[in-house]
Amino acid sequence: MSNSGHPKDHGRRRGLMLVLSSPSGAGKTTLSKMLLEEFNDVKLSVSVTTRPPRPNEVDGKDYFFRTPDQFHELIARRDFLEWAHVFDKYYGTPKADTVARLEGGEDVLFDVDWQGADALHDQMPNDVVSVFILPPSIEALQERLAGREGSTPELVARRMEDAKREIMHWRRYDYVIVNDDLKAAYQRLKRILLTERLKRLRQLDLEDHVRSLLGED
Numbered sequence: 001m002s003n004s005g006h007p008k009d010h011g012r013r014r015g016l017m018l019v020l021s022s023p024s025g026a027g028k029t030t031l032s033k034m035l036l037e038e039f040n041d042v043k044l045s046v047s048v049t050t051r052p053p054r055p056n057e058v059d060g061k062d063y064f065f066r067t068p069d070q071f072h073e074l075i076a077r078r079d080f081l082e083w084a085h086v087f088d089k090y091y092g093t094p095k096a097d098t099v100a101r102l103e104g105g106e107d108v109l110f111d112v113d114w115q116g117a118d119a120l121h122d123q124m125p126n127d128v129v130s131v132f133i134l135p136p137s138i139e140a141l142q143e144r145l146a147g148r149e150g151s152t153p154e155l156v157a158r159r160m161e162d163a164k165r166e167i168m169h170w171r172r173y174d175y176v177i178v179n180d181d182l183k184a185a186y187q188r189l190k191r192i193l194l195t196e197r198l199k200r201l202r203q204l205d206l207e208d209h210v211r212s213l214l215g216e217d
Helices: 028-038 068-076 095-103 114-123 138-146 153-167 182-197 206-213
Strands: 017-021 042-044 080-086 089-094 107-111 128-134 175-178
Touching (some): 028 042, 068 080, 068 089, 095 107, 107 114, 128 182, 138 153, 175 182
Parallel strands (some): 017 107, 017 128, 042 107
């Protein structure tokens, strides 16, 4: 589905960085997929990683696959907006790719934890719009996690502890959505995106338009 049915913005606009965070099981991945399916000018951020490709993963589409030495070279050149070391593998958000998309009028969607959200905001505060997704209740979250394939009581207990630690940082975000109903939560997320696109600083032709109205051309 394209976004052709949505109202057109006036003139050119700068894209935004839509940062989504949530505890595991709160619905962030599902909401992200819904947004990407509806809006063809929203693109998922492609991370650089040192982990090997899985079957059917494509370099440059799923990830940018690099060696540890190449990754450290990118760190030294300050080519990342943020990076992390997770389970002996490195992951990072390339700055040049993100900036090019923003300048081309595309929005970039990020699926990160609160630390990644903080790092992105520190690097590009005027471009980041952050949204935290909350579950309707702790019982609903536990039920979703327990229903996942391969779940064990120990694994669910660990994920619940991780979830509570993540939830503690909800105040850091611009917006918070309680995902008590998926369709309603998605409509809230979509309204946030469409409203943020209209912010004055993202409408690149307004300065020229106002000058023409005032006869200053």
